[in-house]
Amino acid sequence: MTDLNYILEAVLLLAAPLVPVIAGHMLRRKFPQQIALGEGTEPVPMTGARKLGRWAGNILFWGGILGILFMIVVVLNFKGRI
Amino acid sequence: MKTLRPIFIFLSLALAGSSAFALEPVPWNNKDYAAEFKYFMEGAAFTPETWAALGPKEQESSLLEAKQPALERQQAMKNYYAAAMKKWDTASLRDYTSKTKEPDIKAVDLWLGKAKGAAFARKLAVTSSTLRKARREGLSKEESLALEPYLQPEAIEELLAVKAAAEALKKQAAPEALKGPDSKSTASLNKFAGPDPSKLGADSFAKLYDNMNASGADPVVAGRGQYAAGAAHTGAAVQYTSPQKKAAFTMPEVKSAPAAGAVPAGNAKSTALTSDAYGITVYTSGAQQPLTFRKGEDAVAAIRRLPDGSITKVIFYGHGGPGLQTVGAFDVDADTARDILKGKMARGGVVQYSGCNTASIGGMTLNPAVGLSMVARRLLYFSIPYFQDRMSGTPAEQAKQQWEKGWNADLARDTSLNLRGAVVCGYRTFGLVPGRLPGVTALMGNQEATTPGYVAGKKACYQDGKEVPAP
Numbered sequence: 001m002t003d004l005n006y007i008l009e010a011v012l013l014l015a016a017p018l019v020p021v022i023a024g025h026m027l028r029r030k031f032p033q034q035i036a037l038g039e040g041t042e043p044v045p046m047t048g049a050r051k052l053g054r055w056a057g058n059i060l061f062w063g064g065i066l067g068i069l070f071m072i073v074v075v076l077n078f079k080g081r082i
Numbered sequence: 083m084k085t086l087r088p089i090f091i092f093l094s095l096a097l098a099g100s101s102a103f104a105l106e107p108v109p110w111n112n113k114d115y116a117a118e119f120k121y122f123m124e125g126a127a128f129t130p131e132t133w134a135a136l137g138p139k140e141q142e143s144s145l146l147e148a149k150q151p152a153l154e155r156q157q158a159m160k161n162y163y164a165a166a167m168k169k170w171d172t173a174s175l176r177d178y179t180s181k182t183k184e185p186d187i188k189a190v191d192l193w194l195g196k197a198k199g200a201a202f203a204r205k206l207a208v209t210s211s212t213l214r215k216a217r218r219e220g221l222s223k224e225e226s227l228a229l230e231p232y233l234q235p236e237a238i239e240e241l242l243a244v245k246a247a248a249e250a251l252k253k254q255a256a257p258e259a260l261k262g263p264d265s266k267s268t269a270s271l272n273k274f275a276g277p278d279p280s281k282l283g284a285d286s287f288a289k290l291y292d293n294m295n296a297s298g299a300d301p302v303v304a305g306r307g308q309y310a311a312g313a314a315h316t317g318a319a320v321q322y323t324s325p326q327k328k329a330a331f332t333m334p335e336v337k338s339a340p341a342a343g344a345v346p347a348g349n350a351k352s353t354a355l356t357s358d359a360y361g362i363t364v365y366t367s368g369a370q371q372p373l374t375f376r377k378g379e380d381a382v383a384a385i386r387r388l389p390d391g392s393i394t395k396v397i398f399y400g401h402g403g404p405g406l407q408t409v410g411a412f413d414v415d416a417d418t419a420r421d422i423l424k425g426k427m428a429r430g431g432v433v434q435y436s437g438c439n440t441a442s443i444g445g446m447t448l449n450p451a452v453g454l455s456m457v458a459r460r461l462l463y464f465s466i467p468y469f470q471d472r473m474s475g476t477p478a479e480q481a482k483q484q485w486e487k488g489w490n491a492d493l494a495r496d497t498s499l500n501l502r503g504a505v506v507c508g509y510r511t512f513g514l515v516p517g518r519l520p521g522v523t524a525l526m527g528n529q530e531a532t533t534p535g536y537v538a539g540k541k542a543c544y545q546d547g548k549e550v551p552a553p
Contacts, residue, residue, distance in 0.1 A: 002478040010465040013457045020450075067454050074458045074512045077438065080401060082357065082518055 017067045024061025027053055107138045108145065118145050120192055121152035159193040166190075166202060170209070172237045179210045205232050211386055216241045357518040360400035360410045361532025366392045367428055374532040378412025382422050390425045395432040399534045402437020402509070404463055405491030416493060420500035427504040432543075432553050435494060436515075436534045439463070440508030441542035442492035452540050455511035463489035498544035505545045505553055513539030 031053035034043040046054070076082050110130040111119045122128045128136075128144075136144070170178060187206070191199025209232055215221060226238050233241075362381035364373040366388060372395075375381035385393070398419075400409040407414045414422075419433065427433070435441075443456045464485045471481035494508030517526055517535045543552045 002482055003472060006465065006468060006482075010461065010469075013461050013465065016457050017454060063450065067450060070451060070454055071458055073514065074455065075462070077401075077512055077514070078458075078462050082520060 017064065017071050019064070020060040020067065021064030024057045024059070024064055027057025028061055031057060107134070107136075108141050110134065115145050117152040117156045118148040121148050121155055124155075124189065124192055156193055159189060163190055163194055163198060163202065167205065169232060169234045170237060171234050172240050175209060175213065175233060175237055179206065179213055182206055208232060212241065214383060215387070355524050356520050356529075357515075357523040357531075358529050359515070359518055359523075359531040359534070360408075361530075362409055363395075363397040363399070363533045364388075364393060365395040367394050368392075372533075376410065376530065376532055378409050378414070381409075381412075385422055385426055388426055391428050393423065393426045393431050394428050395434065396423065396427075397434045397436055397533060399436040399532065402435060402440040402493070402513075404439050404442075404459070404489055405493050405496070407435045407437040407440055407493060407508075416496035416500050419497045423501055423504070427501055429503050430553075431504050433497060433501065433504055433506040435497075435506075435508040436513065436537055438509060438512040438539070441494040441510045441544075442490045444510045444540070444542060447540075449540075452511055455540075458512060460489060492544075494542060495544045495547055495549075499547045502546055505543050505550060507541055507543040507552060509537070509539040510542050511540045513537045 031050045033046075033054065073082070108115065110128075110133045122133075122144075127148075133141070166178065166182075187199055187203045190202045208228060212221065212225065212229055215225070221242055223242070226242055229238050229241070360376070362375045362378060364375075364381065364385060366373070373381075373384055375384065385396075398407050398409050398414050400407060402408070405415060414435075423433065439459055443459060447453055447456075468481050468485045471484070472478065492508070494506045498504065498506040515534050515537050516522055517528055517531060523529050541552050543550050
């Protein structure tokens, strides 16, 4: 049981840096920069809420990528490479 | 009824007797078996837990087996201590100061008590530091007085004479002295190829001379007595390993100049891509420039020479982990820091550990980078070693206890408890030093920097175990 707890904990900890990347990716898909309604139609202008959603998605996505890079640097540091 | 009375009496006596003679478990470190338990402790044959897990019969046979070697070991330690506390001559001084290690002092402490252990450690500390000082800068008459309880008068005289020898060597090392007569025969002497004579120990001289390894008398060493763990269970005889004789002593180096420990800060220009930065920086009151050292041993020697209460700041720079800071090959934990710095720190002086995770993770945070650092710390210092232990067969409880205790150790707080009055700072997170990044190192030319520049990390400072704002 102790092992199972720690395995679960490790999985969750490893997943932590990926959470913002996935959430950001989902937000970016939900709030694309341009919505095309059909050929020849004008793209729908971005509303304030959509802009905010897109902006949050970008922050989470790129922040998450930076977080993963940070973890890589930390592991390299731990291994004495830098 | 009268006839039954003697039977009752006999039965009750028998019951009382049987309970009196029944084997009872012997508590760990029982005073009646002091020598045996010391013997077990020294050889790490049992711990209180493993001892308690033994049955009374096994305990008794273990104690019986250990009795003789334990008494012999006790006598050997008494003899060792008696010899060590006599006034030393020059050979014994060199011998004891170069060969006596921490385990020897611990052995005296264990077998003969803390007072004798402390007396022995004090004698070694005083004589070692005086010997070092004598070699580097010579001794004054006043300083030699402190040696009277420990050394024979002849040995003190010889130590006082070292100063004159060192000065003569210094003169020789001066450029004008090095020039010498300008002739072909003396010029060819410069091409003499061989090891640096100062690096030749007495062993090497003996080997050079007669191809034998011995050089002088065998040193007296405390050695180690070892109880063969597990022998008690199988009934095998206890094996006592006699103290191992160490190699003959080496001649102390006589240096022609003071130790080259202090490295000028600007001397570390390099074009290397990756960093090899680590070092110890010591700021003292009244000094314009800090002292910087690459080697921990050099720093320790220099700090010992400083007057008490003179250090305003000391920076240990290198890699860190929970409970430990490394400076190259030199490790610093809370106890080492106490041994090095006790009494030397000025009131409110700062001890800075510039290494990752040298403080505990602390409380909750909203900073995602700090959060990620906590995650990484838990994974690297708990999860991975825990599963490694489990895969090598360590019981879950044991592995859990060990790593749960260690992963969040707080070196800064522990050190602050050891160095009362000083402010001790460490990092709660992995500390990132831009100057260490590959490429940046080459750009800045500081591959072997001894002092960190900017460190990105969450700092925590403690004074007497309580968190205080960073100075």
